Amino acid sequence: MDKMMKNLRKQKILELCAGLTGPPDFKNSIRLFHHYSQVSPFPHLVGFTGLPSYEVYAEKLALISADNGYLLRILHDNLNDTLEAHLLHAEEQKYQYAFLVLDEPRREFLTDAHGRVKLGKIKAESSSISASVCSPSAIFRLNPGGTIHPVYVEENFRNCNIQVELFRSGAQATLKVKPLNLPEGTEIKRMVLVAGDEEETLIAVPQKGLAIFELPATAGTLGIYLYE
Structure with a gap:
């Protein structure tokens, strides 16, 4: 019996570690498909205002959602020999701080406020890259005075709110966040906190x-961003 309980605890620890380190299975995930129309020879003209010219970036491929709402452009940085991605959507809440999950190898990235993310070096051929995207289901703003304002909520999250608790120990501050009134059966897989003017991002x-x-x-x- 003791051995059985020990193995059970070990299995639970392994499952917890896998949940903390591996990309989650987002419920609100949008699959992206290869877009086979001719790519733009001037990638800096779409979503890259103020960045280096097309001589630095070369477009490798484009992925698009089934409803044509999302467009993911994967670019090759010729100076650093790395890949970057730029997520585009008509609504800023869809491309800002969205999770991008690559299938092979399975890796998880978070876009910035402009929908951009550095992918680094990926050994896979560009034609074999497949991906999905998960945008936040709810966004809240926590002001320094402690007031909470909903910034964006999807229809099924219209009754959702968050409860926050702030703890201080010297100069260190810890914030606890708990979602309230979630839709039945909903599990929040990730939360992202974007702090201050520097837009520092923390993932929990x-x-x-x-x-x-x-x-x-x-x-x-x-x-504070919630992802299901």
């Missing part, structure tokens, strides 16, 4: 519906 894997963030020294107004 909620455990039993609770996420914990160690806040930076100059946090200011916080953006």
